[in-house]
Amino acid sequence: PRIGVCYFPEHWPRERWKTDVDQMVDAGIDVVRMGEFSWGRIEPERGAFDFEWLDTAVSLFDDAGIDVVLCTPTATPPKWLIDDHPEILQAEPDGTAREFGSRRHYCFNSPVYREETERIVRAMAERYADADAVVGWQTDNEYGCHDTIRCYCSDCATAFREWCREEYGTVDELNEAWGTAFWSQQHASFAELDPPGHTVTDHHPSRRLAYARFASESVADYNRFQTELLRESNDEWFVTHNFMGHFETLDAFEVGEDLDFATWDSYPTGFAQFREPSAVTDNRLRAGDPDQVSFNHDLYRGPAGFWVMEQQPGDVNWPPRCPQPGEGAMRLWAHQAVAHGANVVSYFRWRRCRQGQEQYHAGLRKHDGSADRGYDDAARAAGEFDALGDLDPVDPDVAVCVSYDDLWALSDHPHAPEFEYLRLVDSFYRALRARGHQVDVVEPDADLDGYAAVVAPTLHLADESLAARFEAYAAGGGHLLVGPRTGYKLPDNRIQPDLAPGPFADLVGGHVDQHETLPESLPTRLTYRGDEYDFRTWAEWLTPDAARATGEYTAGAAAGRPAVLERSVDAGSVAYCGVWPSEELADALVTDVLDRAGVSSTDRLPETVRVARRDGRVWVLNFGSGPLTVDVPADATWYVGGASIPGYGVGVVDADVSDISIQ
Amino acid sequence: PRIGVCYFPEHWPRERWKTDVDQMVDAGIDVVRMGEFSWGRIEPERGAFDFEWLDTAVSLFDDAGIDVVLCTPTATPPKWLIDDHPEILQAEPDGTAREFGSRRHYCFNSPVYREETERIVRAMAERYADADAVVGWQTDNEYGCHDTIRCYCSDCATAFREWCREEYGTVDELNEAWGTAFWSQQHASFAELDPPGHTVTDHHPSRRLAYARFASESVADYNRFQTELLRESNDEWFVTHNFMGHFETLDAFEVGEDLDFATWDSYPTGFAQFREPSAVTDNRLRAGDPDQVSFNHDLYRGPAGFWVMEQQPGDVNWPPRCPQPGEGAMRLWAHQAVAHGANVVSYFRWRRCRQGQEQYHAGLRKHDGSADRGYDDAARAAGEFDALGDLDPVDPDVAVCVSYDDLWALSDHPHAPEFEYLRLVDSFYRALRARGHQVDVVEPDADLDGYAAVVAPTLHLADESLAARFEAYAAGGGHLLVGPRTGYKLPDNRIQPDLAPGPFADLVGGHVDQHETLPESLPTRLTYRGDEYDFRTWAEWLTPDAARATGEYTAGAAAGRPAVLERSVDAGSVAYCGVWPSEELADALVTDVLDRAGVSSTDRLPETVRVARRDGRVWVLNFGSGPLTVDVPADATWYVGGASIPGYGVGVVDADVSDISIQ
Amino acid sequence: PRIGVCYFPEHWPRERWKTDVDQMVDAGIDVVRMGEFSWGRIEPERGAFDFEWLDTAVSLFDDAGIDVVLCTPTATPPKWLIDDHPEILQAEPDGTAREFGSRRHYCFNSPVYREETERIVRAMAERYADADAVVGWQTDNEYGCHDTIRCYCSDCATAFREWCREEYGTVDELNEAWGTAFWSQQHASFAELDPPGHTVTDHHPSRRLAYARFASESVADYNRFQTELLRESNDEWFVTHNFMGHFETLDAFEVGEDLDFATWDSYPTGFAQFREPSAVTDNRLRAGDPDQVSFNHDLYRGPAGFWVMEQQPGDVNWPPRCPQPGEGAMRLWAHQAVAHGANVVSYFRWRRCRQGQEQYHAGLRKHDGSADRGYDDAARAAGEFDALGDLDPVDPDVAVCVSYDDLWALSDHPHAPEFEYLRLVDSFYRALRARGHQVDVVEPDADLDGYAAVVAPTLHLADESLAARFEAYAAGGGHLLVGPRTGYKLPDNRIQPDLAPGPFADLVGGHVDQHETLPESLPTRLTYRGDEYDFRTWAEWLTPDAARATGEYTAGAAAGRPAVLERSVDAGSVAYCGVWPSEELADALVTDVLDRAGVSSTDRLPETVRVARRDGRVWVLNFGSGPLTVDVPADATWYVGGASIPGYGVGVVDADVSDISIQ
Ligand SMILES: [Mg+2]
Ligand SMILES: [Mg+2]
Ligand SMILES: [Mg+2]
């Protein structure tokens, strides 16, 4: 694994650049990213390109042996371009333009912007096609940041109509698939279809889901256009994009198909603040919530691994408040990423910025050039990564299924304000990580063959073919744990003709008699295999058929009714959980499915301790302020650290997860 | 009383319809409502009417002996119509269009939409003028749902100017009545008058009240237009409309004048969630708040009774959360409605819907056609209603005065965010219901002669002629209880020339020296007839004249000043309460006024138990999960149930309210 | 000092006016303000002026010996004028017009409105140029009320471009000063500059600060235009404006330069409600928060003193809730103003208004003409003021520095939602007042020579010349206390090239190593001179150089690092506090700096008791409901009241602050 950094030469005097590069070399930095917001510097007026400054910067890195990743600067079209073509701007549902003055002010479906994109991307790609230091490209920057995946402009209206025509062929087909007879929402022609604008109450859920898919695919299409332009100039370059954490409106699986590998931007202490107050603990404010971060590592990891393209370097500027990270946390995060399969961890940014919207964001160096708190952490991690050398990919026994379509469908009809799809996934994912398991995050239609167990927090939108895949998996000896709201709807967001779980009813061995959402004031209790547990938010009253009930409600209107079902399926098994489980219940459910799968779990780890296995080594990661003591087999070797791990520290040891114990 | 159901044949395959009708017959259903959102199905393109499907459905019901209520489908003009005439759309105060994509996207003042309305209503009315099964019509559906009474489009601007001209004659008269000298808000001509658009602070309260009246009258006028069209085709049809619960922006009394009787849509567990958290009890989440529901029964009941056009059939889709109702609650609600005078209770809907915005809303049957939880409840109620036979109207001794004008005036100047008119009414209404009284909800200018006592929670807007009516009522032996903020303003929302209660000062026998609104942190205590009570939000410092003070503040800046006045008026009496009373104080006040009126009250009932008398029978309604035991005279007959009433159960007995006691 | 009142003859029948004037005379009222919203009455249609009514009113006051202050009526242009020129209206960032229907619906940069202003102001000024009773003018009314300083219309766009050209000369200079290379925000010409419209995330902070300055200067320029018009007609008139309390978007220092003196509008119990709930005590709801009010007295006081142009007369209509003030509070506030240097205290308004948006606002008389609660208070104060006679100005030993530019810069980048500039100032100001000090509120570049000590809660935007002024002050024997976030940024809102406090580093004798913002859940503790204290929100990790650390963090990530620095500077001293201090810490810091300056402090006063010295007399002001006992030297004379001061009462005694003690 290697260490990188993000650098903005255009923000600093040219005479300083050499010093910066020298300091990067001193820290052991191997990779630098540049250029993602530089359009205004490269092309100050139409057609008047100025690449000399960037040539100079690239050549300084070339001299220093540092790899360069360049970015297409399309996230920030300059003012002159917007003034030439204001129709490029995105629009709100009520038609208000999203104006110039921040960033991401262009529509992915603008034909004019496609032309402008082609101009700037070709100019940059051709300029650096033969530059040895330039090893690859990042397209644009953080697609969709500030809620910009979904645009409602007239270019989008045109594109949406075309998208619907391609999706459905005839408008009658669309009317049938959506069920537009409801509230006289029939469309007589594709030309009648509009983006979902300002209405007095909810839009039709099928139209909303279609628009969510359309918008996400529009971005994927725009990104594909950029990747093709870049590869035309040099087909040895890798092309990637930097995704965001817990981002909901863009299907990262789909965009990922056009990339060599994915990268993402990781800000642990910022993310940790966007939770309910009781979850914002002191330790999470100082070192992040490990599972919140690792979920994204696992989500964006592909066959070729992944990068953290932007790693938090110290305090940041954008969360509600900005405490200083714990001492050493910047090194801890780098190790955490590598333990989950990262090949490069690239800090954002080299220096604190003196101007613009990101003032108050730390770098590895302060704005006066002196070392910031993260600099030593980064240098230390760089040395340790050199010593670890190249590592094999991670190799999980268990997969968690995630579907953006399910996320969008449930976001539109959550049935309780607190029913958030990614929080439901989190409940199962966290339980697995607390038991020491590496996890692959996969789409429901992924190849599940290699996994001993599969956890599907929900499989909300479903058809017969999806159910058949899971049936085959279980029949082939796989062990399944499936969560609530599964099989409720057809892929077009219309309720199944049969009772839930619809096409999964045979596999699950039962069906849903009723469901309810419950405020906190109502009792939410059940027994599972004889023990009492709590659950939250959602309850299904189940009727078993081939399955047996392993859980039963003990309170409320549901008292006495089954809540959890389980059955054997040939060599495999399936458990169906009709509620959103509490932490304790999720732990019991995932432990049981892994037991059935023959995979052993660790003792349940405290929330500030996580272990992760990669390439025969185990990372012991301490997200707490107090020290840990780790017992390992006598012959185990510590590659990094040792048996005593300080607060916010890390150790790497050649042992198996099941052979170590932690106090 | 009879049982009905709402049905959407256009959502289901035609081959299923006969089965549905058969199941309705099995359940004892007498009435079906259809068609309220069917414009897109009836007229898929302009002028191309397709009634064949509806003919078939009507004829199936005719064969089954089920009465049909048809609806004009004007709540959902189809997309082709909006594309032809986008000027039909409503507009927000800032001019943003309220677009197609949900429902209620038309302006009541659009001349174009009047033409379109005439086209579709005539087509439907003429089609079914001779259909025996069609017994009446519902106009449109839930006027104003999703806050659509008040539109701010240019058609409304034109109509508002005309309304003002008719209301005031000359613009000088308007300027004087409103007091536009304040902040230079004089109008030089009616042409200068606009809807209240986007301003940096409050609009003039008289202009706001005028717009509220104008908007409500616009809807009444539009509804009248529909009723006339329908009656032109068949003058034996009844015409009704389905109002909503606790709905604030439409004057239901005024619309009601053009209907044969009113109906409304009752969702007890949904309504119960829109209260302060402490009021959202477990029992209310399972069976609703009985007084919240009964108030609407009493509000919409007229000389010809009323219907519940949409009765909650199980769990619903639109409140914050959707717990399952308690076992039996769907039957309980049907009985509650009948006890308050309903002639038909019609469940919404027959089957759970597979598509569109109301997915997740229960029906009497599930979406796969099997029985949903409400089906047996409905069938049981149907049988019991058949056994009860036709019932006389309810006949209350006491009336509560409610005025939409007062509501609108106080909503605009609440003087404390928690001062909500309907909550103030609720405080008095609830006290009456807890003492076993049937209540008529009437306008302040209604004929009060028949009532032993009248409770006016406030008579905020007032003139001399209104005061004279109440003086005559008391002088004639009536007993009045009048609440705070009475007589503050003239009907045009300008302060009275004299101190409050203005024209009521003589009747009340005193005046208001000062008023204040109080946050929860300040003390709110008084004594009334020697006992201590709490109050909330609003306090008037009263000065008695002919009256004597029966209540006095004991804390805060008001300590020692009178808070409640009382005086005899010839054969009658009047009590004036200068505060928003606590539950205990409201109980004392209403008990006292009824005592003076010679009407006996029951013991104070727990909040989960209510009794209601109709046609010589008493309904004992249990809104709690635990059982009740009812003591009745030895010779009393139980028509429904018996002395032991289970949780969410009901009994009907031929006794007087004062003869029964409940444990 | 004198007593005044605000009067609206246009709201009342002409036959009443004489009675009103007689009652004013009875109360001892010396000054009346009129006309500020009267355009619609003066000019009911274009060019048709009607001054006869105002002539009559002025002449009635002339006869009664009451001075008249007239107002230009420009805050409320009439509807006919807006219909003639809708381009006068302000606009929201997204372009939505701020429409007619309330007030303040004109743009300060509208050339058309300048012409209209000139027309009406000239007409009024010429009409009354020779009226003896008219002693001066108030321009407009409460500039910026309802958030109207910043407009985003096309006239403002034009004016902003011109402002930028004048400020920066060339667009390259602007690009450099702002740092527009960030996110490609370079401007190629001034014509490209727009007001900050609707964007998907933050605008550039330098552009935002520029717009804040531009908007404030636009108002100052508009006000200057009015003052010049008025002085052209009669150069003996004084010209003033009535500012608002704790108002953030207008630089009152700058506007003040064009006025003879400032006035402001004081509503103590209203202001007190806009605080965190724990600060909204019963006493503050009844008598206001004394320091919140006095800060504004001190802010608006200039060499010629100040007036309270609108003094709360009783209950008001606009805060969340409106309790009645404590008995006597209306007199207490008048004395408080005079103790802080007021020459006139003018109550708003004479009578409760029967129409328009301010119904429910008390006057000195009720709407029926009888005495309201404040009438006797006002009359009593008037008598006491006559007895006190003319008073010398207040003469503080200590100044607090306040900068609107700092306020705007920090509002845009607070770095924690609770970091509010004026609350930070309040923390230091309150500590000084609790120790009996009179305080001047001055701009950072004011002449500091006369002050023994200066407290700068922050000096956020800074350059070398500002630092040099403070260095000279300390070198000359001055004693400084400087708060956090000082010297972070250059005046154009770009981070300093050096570490904070940038140009102040030499004076302070150290620099900021790191900073952090802290949620309430994280520990915020430090020791200062051996005692433990709490702080809030903001922490700087300091590195001393020439200074010594007098405070050190004892918890959190900062534990062990310096938090407060202090050093001697020739004859003077400087203390630098890197945190937002708790009340106790602020008390310790201000007490210490005043000790060093040789100024003695009183015992720390309870929050409901304040003392203030003016012209040899001390006002003892009781903002609590309970009585106080005051010990004074035996020979001291009580001018008002005596040693026993009742709740909400006041005493004035000829003693020194240090000679009295209060129980
Ligand atoms: Mg390396
Ligand atoms: Mg029947
Ligand atoms: Mg005087």
Ligand SMILES: [Zn+2]
């Ligand atoms: Zn678009």
Ligand SMILES: [Zn+2]
């Ligand atoms: Zn309209």
Ligand SMILES: [Zn+2]
């Ligand atoms: Zn403007």
